[in-house]
Amino acid sequence: MAEYIGAGNIEDLPVGGKRALRAGGKELLLVRVGPREVYCVENRCTHADAPLEKGELEGTRIECPRHGARFDLRTGAVLRMPAAVPLRTFPVRILEGGEVEVDLEEED
Numbered sequence: 595m596a597e598y599i600g601a602g603n604i605e606d607l608p609v610g611g612k613r614a615l616r617a618g619g620k621e622l623l624l625v626r627v628g629p630r631e632v633y634c635v636e637n638r639c640t641h642a643d644a645p646l647e648k649g650e651l652e653g654t655r656i657e658c659p660r661h662g663a664r665f666d667l668r669t670g671a672v673l674r675m676p677a678a679v680p681l682r683t684f685p686v687r688i689l690e691g692g693e694v695e696v697d698l699e700e701e702d
Contacts, residue, residue: 598687598695604632605692614647618698622684623647625667627654633667634684634696641677 599617607613607626614637615622623637623646633654637646644660651657654667663677670681685697 597698599698601694601696603692604688604694610651612647612651617696620698622696624694625651625656627667630688632686632688632694634686635667635670635681639663639677640679640681
């Protein structure tokens with residue numbers, strides 16, 4: 595069952611911007627990659643537990659600042675080692691008026 599929580603307004607996060615947030619006991623990273631394209635993933639690299647908020651963003655990919663593991667923000671898939679375990683991803687919806695909500699139940 596969906597458990598959406600408010601995560602701010604899309605206008606407060608520029609395209610290419612990242613924002614870490616804590617909700618429901620989870621460390622999350624909200625990333626805006628396009629005008630109305632926002633993704634949410636866990637904010638920790640699955641390889642070395644580094645905060646991904648400090649990583650480099652390239653389109654829909656984020657790179658861990660510690661050892662260079664790379665992940666797809668859309669699916670959480672590992673794109674480059676040394677990580678072997680994908681990131682958890684969380685559904686995002688943008689409401690009329692630009693409010694961003696994240697479902698704390700991770701995607702399958």
